Amino acid sequence: MQRTLIKDAFKKTNTVFLKGWVHETRDLKKVRFLILKDKSGRIQVTGIDGKTNPETFELLDNLNRESVVQVTGALKKCEQAPSGEELIPDSIEIIAEAKNPLPIDASDYSKTELPLRLDNRFLDLHSVRTQAIFKIQSTIGAEFLNYFIKKGFTYAHPPSIISASSEGGTELFKAKYFEKEVFLAQSPQLYKQMIACSMENMVTITPVWRAEKHNTTRHLNECRQMDIEMAFTDSKTVLEEMGKAIQHIVKQVIEKNAEELEVLKLKLKIPKTKYLTFTETKKLLEENGVKILENDLTGEAEKKLNELFPNTITFVTDWPMKGKPFYIMPKNEDPNAELSEGFDAIYKGMEISSGGQRIHIPELLEKRLEANDLNPKDFTPYIDSFRFGAPPHAGWSIGIERFTQVLLEMSNIREVCMFPRDRDRIMP
Numbered sequence: 001m002q003r004t005l006i007k008d009a010f011k012k013t014n015t016v017f018l019k020g021w022v023h024e025t026r027d028l029k030k031v032r033f034l035i036l037k038d039k040s041g042r043i044q045v046t047g048i049d050g051k052t053n054p055e056t057f058e059l060l061d062n063l064n065r066e067s068v069v070q071v072t073g074a075l076k077k078c079e080q081a082p083s084g085e086e087l088i089p090d091s092i093e094i095i096a097e098a099k100n101p102l103p104i105d106a107s108d109y110s111k112t113e114l115p116l117r118l119d120n121r122f123l124d125l126h127s128v129r130t131q132a133i134f135k136i137q138s139t140i141g142a143e144f145l146n147y148f149i150k151k152g153f154t155y156a157h158p159p160s161i162i163s164a165s166s167e168g169g170t171e172l173f174k175a176k177y178f179e180k181e182v183f184l185a186q187s188p189q190l191y192k193q194m195i196a197c198s199m200e201n202m203v204t205i206t207p208v209w210r211a212e213k214h215n216t217t218r219h220l221n222e223c224r225q226m227d228i229e230m231a232f233t234d235s236k237t238v239l240e241e242m243g244k245a246i247q248h249i250v251k252q253v254i255e256k257n258a259e260e261l262e263v264l265k266l267k268l269k270i271p272k273t274k275y276l277t278f279t280e281t282k283k284l285l286e287e288n289g290v291k292i293l294e295n296d297l298t299g300e301a302e303k304k305l306n307e308l309f310p311n312t313i314t315f316v317t318d319w320p321m322k323g324k325p326f327y328i329m330p331k332n333e334d335p336n337a338e339l340s341e342g343f344d345a346i347y348k349g350m351e352i353s354s355g356g357q358r359i360h361i362p363e364l365l366e367k368r369l370e371a372n373d374l375n376p377k378d379f380t381p382y383i384d385s386f387r388f389g390a391p392p393h394a395g396w397s398i399g400i401e402r403f404t405q406v407l408l409e410m411s412n413i414r415e416v417c418m419f420p421r422d423r424d425r426i427m428p
Contacts, residue, residue, distance in 0.1 A: 001072070007040035009075060010085055018043070018087070019070045019095070021126065022063045024107070032060035036071060036087075044081040045071055045089050052089060059092050066098040066106065066126055114412060121419060121428055132260035133416055136253055137404045141205055143252040144226045144400075147245050148203040153228065156202045158191035160184060160209075164378040171211045184209035187397065188227055189327065190382045193358055196229035197390040203228050205400065213423055217412045218350065220401060222421035229395035235329075235341045235357040238394040239315050242345060242353065243273040246313055250407070264408060271311050271347065277318040278339070284308070295323030297344065297351070306349035317343040319356070326372040327365070329357040335367055341394070348406045355396025362386045 001017040009016045020038035034045040047060045063069065070093050078086040103119075104112045106126040117124040124130050149155055162185045165172055172183040188206050195202045204227050211221065230238055247270050254261070254268050261268060276284070281301075282292055290304045297305075297316070305314050319342040321330055330337035342356030359365045362383050366376045376383060404416040414420040419428065 003070075005040040006036065006038050006043045009043060009087070010083065012075065015072060015074050015090070016087070017070065017072050019068070022065050022067045022069060022098075024065060025060065025063055027061050032057060034060055034063060034071075034092075036069070041083075043083060044078070044086045045073065045092075046078070046081075046086045047089060053091075056089050056092050059094075060089075063092075063094070064098045064100045066102060066123065067094055068096040068098075069094050114414060118414060118420065118425065119428070125418070128263055132257075132263040133404070133408065133410075134418060135260050136257045136264075136408065137400065137416060139253050139256050140249055140404060140407070141226070141400055143249045144245065144398075145203060145205065147248050148201075148228055151201070153201040153203040154195070154199045156192065156195050156199075156204050158185070158188035158195070158204060158206055160207060162186075162190075165374070173209050173211045186210055188225065189325075189397075190379075192227055192229040192395060193327070193393060194382070194385045196231045196393045196395065197360070197385065200231040201229070215423060217414075218402065218405065220413055220417060220420055220422055223402070223417070224400045225397045226400050226403070227395065227397045229358075229393060231391045231393045233357075233394050234392065235317065235343055235355070235394050238355060238357075238396055239275075239317070239343055239345070240273075242355070242396055242398075243313055243315070246347070247271060247273075253407070266408060268407070269311050271313050272309075273313050273315065274309050275315045275317060278316055278320060279318065281305070281314075281316050295320040297346070299350075302346050302351055303349040305346050312347075313352075314346045315343050316346065319343060324354075324356065326368040326374060327358050329359050330364075330368075333361070333364070335364055343396075345396075345398075348409065350402070350406050352403050352406055353396050353398045355394065357392065357394040360386050360390040360392055 003019050004016045006018060009018060018036060020036045023035040023037040023042060026033040030049045032047045036043050036045055047057045049057055071089050072091045073087045073089040075085050075087055102123060104116055104123055106123050108128050110127060161182050163182055175182050175184060185208055187208055188204060192202055205224055207222060207224050209222050250268055250270050285292055285301050285304055288304055290301050292298055292301045318339045321338055321340045324340045324342040328340045328342040331339040331341060344351050345353040359368060365383055369376045369379060401413050401417045405413045410416055
């Protein structure tokens with residue numbers, strides 16, 4: 001007999017064959033209940049003393065929570081059952097028994113603290129709340145790709161092993177690669193530019209690593225980035241594209257993940273967009289009693305922008321050159337400009353993205369590398385790629401974990417990473 005998912009079982013009147021996990025059991029002596037769950041939902045299995053065969057009735061009192069079982073039976077109406085129907089079992093078989101006691105509580109009302117849940121993430125993933133988070137994150141990633149692939153973007157796969165820093169700085173994880181020393185990629189930046197300069201528009205979701213010794217609720221040392229790069233364009237075009245993409249993603253989450261949002265007790269709205277220059281942002285924040293750094297926004301500043309513009313993606317443009325990486329184009333392609341063609345996007349009180357127009361002029365790129373204390377010789381293939389017909393281009397990056405954290409209003413980014421990696425955690 002072919003397995004039926006629980007959500008499909010309710011459409012049938014004949015015998016169904018289900019496989020799933022034991023969510024909970026109850027023993028009322030003459031009546032015993034099993035709540036069976038799979039990826040599609042839950043169903044009540046009811047055994048009655050004297051009517052259910054003795055072997056099956058006995059087993060209903062000897063099932064450990066989270067054990068994997070298969071159940072064969074027929075549905076019947078039952079007003080007391082959560083779904084309005086219950087499954088009367090003909091047979092129950094244990095496929096894989098879960099040890100008792102469980103290392104953590106994976107029930108709907110679990111109070112287990114996050115560190116212990118992460119230590120036992122394999123079991124925490126059984127939780128309906130945890131599953132809700134990652135089902136929504138799945139929609140985010142899929143709809144990000146769908147949005148751009150439908151627009152003709154090439155889905156590309158840049159390398160994760162690099163020979164020199166992608167963005168400057170020394171916060172790189174080193175690795176031995178045969179006789180050479182290499183690094184784990186901080187970003188797909190250099191490669192997505194080279195792809196865009198030949199194939200015009202590219203999109204990717206790719207892992208990146210940053211060896212920064214932080215321990216905050218918004219940073220990971222390994223994360224996944226949602227990136228685009230577009231040729232024959234500028235920073236204004238790509239930031240407008242980001243606004244439309246995020247609005248599309250949020251709309252799809254609202255439509256496709258209604259049950260998961262209900263589990264998380266969240267009501268989402270499609271965000272608006274707003275555009276401010278860095279200078280305008282600084283003036284506005286200072287008028288509201290918040291000071292910012294010379295070349296960056298503080299966490300307090302990001303929160304204040306959310307208070308001033310709720311449910312809005314605020315794009316802060318014309319960012320100071322000193323606050324942007326070497327590859328960001330100076331304003332008006334002026335090597336001496338103090339402002340850049342770079343921007344940040346702030347949503348729900350947190351930065352979710354940085355982006356901008358890139359430098360496609362080799363001589364200017366060499367000057368910017370030197371200004372950032374980087375050796376142009378270490379970037380020879382990258383620089384040379386712009387010597388053979390490279391158009392103006394621009395792009396941006398959104399961390400999928402950071403975006404999920406912000407969208408779902410989670411206090412800790414580790415909640416929204418299946419197996420988080422930080423300076424203290426590399427297991428499981």
